[in-house]
Amino acid sequence: MFKQKVVELLAAVGFQHPLLEKPDLQFGDVAVPCFSLAKEWKKAPQQIAIEITEKLRSKQQAEPKQFKWLSEINSAGAYINFKYNQSLVANEVITTIRTQKKKYGYNQEGNNKTVMVEFSSPNTGKPMHLGHVRNNCLGRAVSNLLSASGYRVLRASLMNDRGAHMAKAMVAYQHWGERKTPASSGKKGDHFLGELYVKFKQEAEKNPILEEEAATMLRAWEAEDKKTIALWKKLLSWCVNGFNQTYKEMGIKFDVLYWESKLWKQGAELVDLGLQKGVMEKLEDGAITATLEQYSIPDKVVRRSDGTSLYITQDLYVAKSRFDERNLDRIVYVVACEQDLHFKQLFKILELMGFTWAKKCYHLSYGMVALPDGVMKSREGRVVDADDLMKEMQDLAKKEVSRRYPDISEEELTLRGRAIGLGALTFFMLRLDPVKELMYDPKASISFEGETGPYVQYSHARICSIFEKHEGKIPKIKKPELLTHQTETALVTLLTEYPAIVLASTKQYDIHTLCHYLLQLATETNAFYGSCQVLNVEANLRDARLALLDAVRIVLKNGLGLLGIEAPQRM
RNA sequence: GCCCUGGUAGUCUAACUUGGACAGGACACGGCCCUGCGGAGGCUGUAGUGCGGGUUCAAAUCCCGUCCGGGGCGCCA
Numbered sequence: 030m031f032k033q034k035v036v037e038l039l040a041a042v043g044f045q046h047p048l049l050e051k052p053d054l055q056f057g058d059v060a061v062p063c064f065s066l067a068k069e070w071k072k073a074p075q076q077i078a079i080e081i082t083e084k085l086r087s088k089q090q091a092e093p094k095q096f097k098w099l100s101e102i103n104s105a106g107a108y109i110n111f112k113y114n115q116s117l118v119a120n121e122v123i124t125t126i127r128t129q130k131k132k133y134g135y136n137q138e139g140n141n142k143t144v145m146v147e148f149s150s151p152n153t154g155k156p157m158h159l160g161h162v163r164n165n166c167l168g169r170a171v172s173n174l175l176s177a178s179g180y181r182v183l184r185a186s187l188m189n190d191r192g193a194h195m196a197k198a199m200v201a202y203q204h205w206g207e208r209k210t211p212a213s214s215g216k217k218g219d220h221f222l223g224e225l226y227v228k229f230k231q232e233a234e235k236n237p238i239l240e241e242e243a244a245t246m247l248r249a250w251e252a253e254d255k256k257t258i259a260l261w262k263k264l265l266s267w268c269v270n271g272f273n274q275t276y277k278e279m280g281i282k283f284d285v286l287y288w289e290s291k292l293w294k295q296g297a298e299l300v301d302l303g304l305q306k307g308v309m310e311k312l313e314d315g316a317i318t319a320t321l322e323q324y325s326i327p328d329k330v331v332r333r334s335d336g337t338s339l340y341i342t343q344d345l346y347v348a349k350s351r352f353d354e355r356n357l358d359r360i361v362y363v364v365a366c367e368q369d370l371h372f373k374q375l376f377k378i379l380e381l382m383g384f385t386w387a388k389k390c391y392h393l394s395y396g397m398v399a400l401p402d403g404v405m406k407s408r409e410g411r412v413v414d415a416d417d418l419m420k421e422m423q424d425l426a427k428k429e430v431s432r433r434y435p436d437i438s439e440e441e442l443t444l445r446g447r448a449i450g451l452g453a454l455t456f457f458m459l460r461l462d463p464v465k466e467l468m469y470d471p472k473a474s475i476s477f478e479g480e481t482g483p484y485v486q487y488s489h490a491r492i493c494s495i496f497e498k499h500e501g502k503i504p505k506i507k508k509p510e511l512l513t514h515q516t517e518t519a520l521v522t523l524l525t526e527y528p529a530i531v532l533a534s535t536k537q538y539d540i541h542t543l544c545h546y547l548l549q550l551a552t553e554t555n556a557f558y559g560s561c562q563v564l565n566v567e568a569n570l571r572d573a574r575l576a577l578l579d580a581v582r583i584v585l586k587n588g589l590g591l592l593g594i595e596a597p598q599r600m
Numbered sequence: 601g602c603c604c605u606g607g608u609a610g611u612c613u614a615a616c617u618u619g620g621a622c623a624g625g626a627c628a629c630g631g632c633c634c635u636g637c638g639g640a641g642g643c644u645g646u647a648g649u650g651c652g653g654g655u656u657c658a659a660a661u662c663c664c665g666u667c668c669g670g671g672g673c674g675c676c677a
Contacts, residue, residue, distance in 0.1 A: 048618075048620095050620095050621095052621075053621080053622085056621080060621080062620060062621080064619090064620055064657095064658085065618095065620095067657090073657095074620090074657095105621075106621060107620075107621075108620095108621060152677080189677065192676085192677065193676080193677085194677085289677090312675090314675085316675050317675095318675090325603085326603090327602095327603080327673065330674085330675050331675095332675080333675040334675060335675080337675085339674095339675070339676080339677090340676075340677050341677095365671090366604085366605070366670090366671060366672085367671060367672070368672090368677095369603095369604060369605080369671075369672070370603080370604075370671095370672055370673070371672090371677090373604085394605090396605085396606080396670075396671085397670070397671070399670085429640075433638090433640085449640095460613085461612090461613070462613090462614085464605070464606070465606070465613085466605095466606075466669090466670060466671090468612080470612090473611095473612080473627075476627080477640050478626085478627075478640070479612095479625090479626045479627055480612090480613080480625070480626050480627085481626090481640090483640065484640070484641095486640090487638085487640050487641085488641095490638080490640095491637090491638055491640095491641085494637075494638055495637050495638090498637055499637085537617085541613095541614085542614095545613095545614065545624095545625080548625080548626085549625085552625090552642095555641055555642065556641095556642065556643090558636090558637080558638095558641075558642075559633090559641080559642045559643070560642090562637070563637055564637045565637070599638095600638085600640075
């Protein structure tokens, strides 16, 4: 909120569009490099910095009121450094945070426009794995961030509930299911099916006839054979029940579910339209392809020679129907980088078809999640199962908690274990730039030291503990000018930056930026304790520090909330 | 083979869009703080831009080449 004032000040002395940087503490709170003006003004940047600083200072003398939020303006080399009037800034930011509470950091960038975020989109018939965990975490965080930026968010998932993988599970069930059910065997529905799927893979290697059976099963499904459909529905409902348990465990909810089984034939009229518009052309054997070669993208077949449609045909249809029906401002597809080309083709076709909303489609691509010894592939049987992983993390967290608090109740232990275990997992998934491949190292992920979710949660809980010691009293800030220690002013400055971090994180889908901000805030808070006492000091100073910590606590909780992580009061 | 993407200390990573003040942080390793308002902490030391060119007053950042990793190139999803 004060950066904007700096921009205005500079504009008043003829420096348009300055770049604001965060300098080293010794220099000030905001720094502006003058290199960009060197050419235009035909002067050395150092000289420019001195001149602008002089101008600002004389302005400051003329109208001191306008500058009361600034304490110093200095030039240093090619930089102009601004130092805030700390007590004024501290008072304003702390009061703002404590007034807005949960809403601090929100903005109205979205202006209530609607965005759909499609994520997760699992294949039924197999349980979710580590890759889905990253996807779910990203999808949830992006949704939360967009929501905080004033968008109406529709969380959507496209369930891939038909096709070869389901047919195989169905064949496997007929052979080896022995009339068992998830309930009778005490298994989660998706795991129950997952085991059948693996069984099919193993048996099919020995007995190729099974593949033919699966193909027959798929044809029967497509022909809507009654018995086949009944079997499919039974297996599907088991699987969906299983998924719902996983989503519940993660705390993820969807607003809209799409079912491939209801959509897979759609899109024919778009292909006809594409032909009319010359975006698509018929091949010799009757298949139809979108011609993209002139845009350096490989052509893409959108209708088979037998007249049936393909996955991308469905995607074309689904995109159009979403924009037609829901007045969307944007769709964000959270899908792994394997499908980069698919989305490139999809978006290009939509654009060539003349849909103006095509440019509002965004593929949030993320790198593969790997195990230390190679990439995860379900058929290799080295899958890290999502449910197992979440349970493992919670067990580890519980172990840590009970080691520290042996007398804790089982109920409380479960709550904390859940918050900490899932927090660790979620933060681990979100702390990296999405384009980077993520190596899932079980040992590193369970560590509670370093750049982790539990570290941020710990900082929050530690503040809560101080308030508890103070009998829950939350004082007003009376003398913000007492917050003069280096660690205090650093915290205040960090707090002012939070809304800008949220906005930047949202605009660029850079969730890891928010993660790093929270780590920094947590580190700075812990450093603060090292040099400042809170409760055992004079009352006005104590209250000022408590007010500061209260604001930090709110921001930590808000930030973790956006990431989809709980902020427990005790750990 | 072609296309996309990444390469930053022993390991992982930030900054790359918009080139600028000693490349920021974490883990590991070494030293210190050890009856603390929660040590799940703080302070501190060592150590880094794959390689080769180019543009620029200035390059981790932009351009070209090269090497290495990952992904993709189906009338599969």
